[in-house]
Amino acid sequence: MEAAESASQAAAVVPVTPALPGDGTGHEDGASPGGGASPTGAFRRGRPPAHLADLPPAGRRAAAQRLGHQGFRADQLARHYFGRLTDDPADMTDLPVSARDDLARALLPLLLTAEREFSCDGGTTRKTLWRALDGSYLESVLMRYPGRATICVSSQAGCGMACPFCATGQAGLTRSLSAAEIVTQVVSGAGALARGEVPGGPGRVSNVVFMGMGEPLANYSSVLSAVRRLTDQVPDGLGISRRAVTVSTVGLVPAIRRLAGEQLPVRLAVSLHAPDDDLRDELVPVNRRWQVAEVLDAAWDYAAATGRRISIEYAMIRGVNDQAWRAEALARLLAGNLAHVNLIPLNPTPGSRWTASDPGVAREFQAVLAARGILVTVRGTRGTEIDGACGQLAASSRPAAGPARSDLFG
Numbered sequence: 001m002e003a004a005e006s007a008s009q010a011a012a013v014v015p016v017t018p019a020l021p022g023d024g025t026g027h028e029d030g031a032s033p034g035g036g037a038s039p040t041g042a043f044r045r046g047r048p049p050a051h052l053a054d055l056p057p058a059g060r061r062a063a064a065q066r067l068g069h070q071g072f073r074a075d076q077l078a079r080h081y082f083g084r085l086t087d088d089p090a091d092m093t094d095l096p097v098s099a100r101d102d103l104a105r106a107l108l109p110l111l112l113t114a115e116r117e118f119s120c121d122g123g124t125t126r127k128t129l130w131r132a133l134d135g136s137y138l139e140s141v142l143m144r145y146p147g148r149a150t151i152c153v154s155s156q157a158g159c160g161m162a163c164p165f166c167a168t169g170q171a172g173l174t175r176s177l178s179a180a181e182i183v184t185q186v187v188s189g190a191g192a193l194a195r196g197e198v199p200g201g202p203g204r205v206s207n208v209v210f211m212g213m214g215e216p217l218a219n220y221s222s223v224l225s226a227v228r229r230l231t232d233q234v235p236d237g238l239g240i241s242r243r244a245v246t247v248s249t250v251g252l253v254p255a256i257r258r259l260a261g262e263q264l265p266v267r268l269a270v271s272l273h274a275p276d277d278d279l280r281d282e283l284v285p286v287n288r289r290w291q292v293a294e295v296l297d298a299a300w301d302y303a304a305a306t307g308r309r310i311s312i313e314y315a316m317i318r319g320v321n322d323q324a325w326r327a328e329a330l331a332r333l334l335a336g337n338l339a340h341v342n343l344i345p346l347n348p349t350p351g352s353r354w355t356a357s358d359p360g361v362a363r364e365f366q367a368v369l370a371a372r373g374i375l376v377t378v379r380g381t382r383g384t385e386i387d388g389a390c391g392q393l394a395a396s397s398r399p400a401a402g403p404a405r406s407d408l409f410g
């Protein structure tokens with residue numbers, strides 16, 4: 001996803017135990033987007049059980065009170081979860097035993113099980129294949145660099161945007177994730193870093209990018225509440241800088257405009273991939289609804305509202321969108337605006353007729369933009385050999401022996 005790194009080591013598959021302890025049970029708390037957990041922690045009305053990470057501070061205190069505990073007990077629980085990255089009641093020695101078991105059971109149900117983990121780059125790139133309680137699969141990728149660590153999270157299981165060059169787009173949408181299912185991906189990566197499980201010594205998650213599976217702005221309210229949990233300070237959240245969170249979108253204009261009004265200066269990335277509507281209609285089908293000019297208008301208004309430079313994502317596809325005239329057209333669209341172009345060599349996905357641009361052609365495309373004063377970088381992709389790179393997340397590695405979907409319901 002980010003800076004180019006050569007693959008230094010063959011991909012390794014390591015068995016994992018569930019990243020979060022707990023038995024997956026939970027009690028009704030009535031306050032989550034999922035409408036609360038059943039006693040077995042199973043789905044109700046097609047939604048995952050409620051979890052602490054779905055709730056703002058007042059909501060979690062109310063949930064504790066409904067369980068017969070004092071509100072501040074929920075804050076203690078949150079301090080363990082967000083601050084110490086544990087959901088094991090045995091670690092929560094400042095809480096009375098009965099309260100900690102009760103609260104953990106109700107507010108920290110196990111939502112995602114790490115089904116498999118894949119690593120490369122000497123263990124500094126790790127992809128996790130997660131299974132949710134309804135049997136949906138999703139993936140996240142942790143990438144550690146000197147001085148920072150980025151986690152790429154999924155906002156949906158699958159994606160409904162149908163971009164033909166993207167593996168997730170080919171598979172279609174299974175469902176949107178809850179806020180807590182998104183936050184859990186980050187908490188798991190943060191825990192692995194904090195415990196020193198990633199080469200390079202104990203560390204922290206510094207950046208979160210919504211560039212895994214799914215279209216984040218098609219799951220607006222869960223993504224927004226996840227961003228708040230990620231960026232609020234402990235005990236209300238993980239305390240990651242808002243400026244270090246990137247929300248990447250195909251260009252859902254009304255949602256971009258809504259996000260601009262949230263007083264939340266996260267970085268916005270727009271997956272443009274073509275400067276002209278003819279080609280973009282094909283590469284990013286939602287362009288038929290919101291065309292290039294309208295998407296960029298919304299992006300510039302976002303930049304004005306937040307003071308943040310817009311990332312323009314452009315997958316370089318050989319012979320499709322990499323002509324010099326398209327670089328010139330792109331430069332004209334961006335000139336004078338707060339933008340930065342990320343050129344991403346296409347990661348060919350199985351069955352795709354497309355491949356990455358010739359490196360010389362990509363360099364020329366970059367040079368045309370740079371010569372016209374546009375900020376531009378070529379982004380390498382980490383994790384290619386573990387199918388963990390941009391657009392490769394499709395849960396294609398799901399284990400054949402996994403429980404059938406129907407086993408997990410009711």
Ligand code: SAH
Nearest residue numbers: 166211214215248249271313346347390391
């Ligand atoms: N739905 C959101 C976020 C997920 S994809 C979006 O489209 O922005 C994150 C980025 O990876 C997007 O820019 C997407 O277009 C890009 N991408 C998808 N498939 C790719 C591929 N095969 N090669 C390179 N980039 C790809």
